Amino acid sequence: MQRGDRRLVLAVVSLASFLLSFDLAGIVVAMPSIQVDFDATPAALSWAQNSFALAGCATLPLVGILGDRLGRARVFCAAAAVFALASAGCAVAQGIDQLTWWRSAQGVGAAAFLALGTALLSDAWGAGMGRTLGFITGAGAVGMSLGPVLSGAMVDVLSWRALLIVEAAAGGLLLVGALVVLTGLATQRSGSADLAGALGASAAIAGTVIIVHVWQSRQGAWSLAAGLAVAAVGCLVFWWRQRTASSPVLPKAVWAAPGFRVTLALGLIAYAGLSTAFFISLVAQSVDGWSAVSAGVIMLPVTAGLVVGTVIGPGVTRRIGPRLAVTAGYAACAVGTVALLGLSRGTIGWALVACGNAISGLGVGIASPQALAYGLREVDRSQTGSASSWLWVSRQLGSSLGFALLSLLVFGSASLVVGAWLAMALSAVAFAASALLACTRMLGKAPYSRSP
Helix, strand or coil, rough: HHHHEEEEEHHHHHHHHHHHHHHHHHHHHCCCCCCHHHHCHHHHHHHHHHHHHHHHHHHHHHHHHHHHCCCCHHHHHHHHHHHHHHHHHHHHHCCHHHHHHHHHHHHHHHHHHHHHHHHHHHHHHHHHHHHHHHHHHHHHHHHHHHHHHHHHHHHHHHHHHHHCCCCCCCCHHHHHHHHHHHCCCCCCCCCCCCHHHHHHHHHHHHHHHHHHHHHHHCHHHHHHHHHHHHHHHHHHHHHHHHHHHCCCCHHHHHHHHHHHHHHHHHHHHHHCCCCHHHHHHHHHHHHCCCHHHHHHHCCCCHHHHHHHHHHHHHHHHHHHHHHHHHHHHHHHHHHHHHHHCCCCCCHHHHHHHHHHHHHHHHHHHHHHHHHHHHCCCCCCCHHHHHHHHCCCCCCCCHHHHHHHHHHHHHHHHHHHHHHHHHHHHHHHHHHHHHHHHHHHHHHHHCCCCCCC
């Protein structure tokens, strides 16, 4: 592939990363207004917020397999169309339940952005793919910076629906760009992937998160039993196919690749602590009376930290190795999250929140792309679609479960502020555990050593 062509691939994947981050950051600021418009309960609001991650997490194994079998470029284009249509559906939703279903559809589209974007970069850039991870993380950081502020302005001046209309238009633009740039791109394919195993994995993931949400919303014993049954059947099917399939959904070579399993664990634990933005925005608007745009501004230090961390991350890793770089990144997240305990404690407390957001953003910017590259470093290029899907599964599952558990803690406490403080403390523990895991289990070898 010519150098200019592969840069266009990088541009398309970066636009997807920007759009995903813009949505995740922007909807957080819009949620309090959505709750008022729909008169939604805290449990329903939590479902609407988390349905995006739940649906994406549950479909990630299928996305990886479909990409490897049908072509990653083709599935990526289809996902862009799904995201654009689902965003339009969210914009016209007439109730919290409708919004939740459309948010779920958005999550399905976003799953391909996460999994196949990384694989497309591997197809286009080969061994140089590692250098592009910081770039797409930077694009995501820009989306995260613009999301809260622009979304807050649209909510204050127009409506939260304006945010979803803009996202639908951006999704359409991404679809056009993907069709133009990715059509004809030669991608690695594998026609023997195990569809039954992928369905089992998806059922197990969905059932697990549903159990947590049913517990949170106290929907009754029958709902809990249904979730348990779905999760159990899914686990059994996945386990059976892993043992008997000639080409299982989680390839044995991928599972055996050095660093892959520890990166899975890091994604599950660390991303469980990354739900704090929702509670910061909720307290700022619902308790302290901030406008939506002001609540967005308090999140800007996260972006500043992300940009700096993304820029310096590769250099830091080359100097001290991935183990210390990822350890330092997640340790910074733990320190920054402790500072968020200043939440709703006056001017000094909110200043601590701003500093904590900056430190946490710096940590994520350093640790996240380096951990992902570390997990893929010894995976064969023909299996990067499946491998990256599973790495993103762990991150999305950690995020979804973490958000559900933190919501249970926040909305079950005596007050919203007290619950938010407890959530920040628990998130800090998750980051500290991630730093300890990286320090004790990762090797010191540079993550960009995978041969083409």
